[in-house]
Amino acid sequence: RRTYAAGEVVIREGESGNEAFVIVSGRCAVTATSHGKRVVLRELGPGDVFGETAVFAAEPRTATVEATEALEVRVVTGETLSQALGLQTWTGAFIKALAGRFLEADRRARDL
Numbered sequence: 640r641r642t643y644a645a646g647e648v649v650i651r652e653g654e655s656g657n658e659a660f661v662i663v664s665g666r667c668a669v670t671a672t673s674h675g676k677r678v679v680l681r682e683l684g685p686g687d688v689f690g691e692t693a694v695f696a697a698e699p700r701t702a703t704v705e706a707t708e709a710l711e712v713r714v715v716t717g718e719t720l721s722q723a724l725g726l727q728t729w730t731g732a733f734i735k736a737l738a739g740r741f742l743e744a745d746r747r748a749r750d751l
Contacts, residue, residue, distance in 0.1 A: 643706040657717035659690040665710035695738035
């Protein structure tokens with residue numbers, strides 16, 4: 640588990656990442672840069688997860704996540720996630736394909 644104070648960045652857009660997160664308590668904002676402006680994509684709270692797409696697709700982070708209040712998260716390493724979901728199996732191929740398609744759709748939406 641890790642804790643973050645309000646205003647602290649948990650993950651940053653463009654960075655590589657091999658961890659995903661489950662929110663135990665607190666809230667955070669997910670933001671991304673679109674046409675040079677910071678855009679709030681969503682707000683997350685207890686039970687929500689984030690950071691998984693970078694792990695599944697082995698691509699840089701697509702958004703920044705910043706604590707908006709005291710935040711406690713459970714950290715799930717890429718290795719643990721890979722083992723739990725069987726990312727090296729045929730089912731994992733489906734998960735990776737979905738992550739790749741999400742990233743493609745996300746990039747196209749930002750270009751609009």
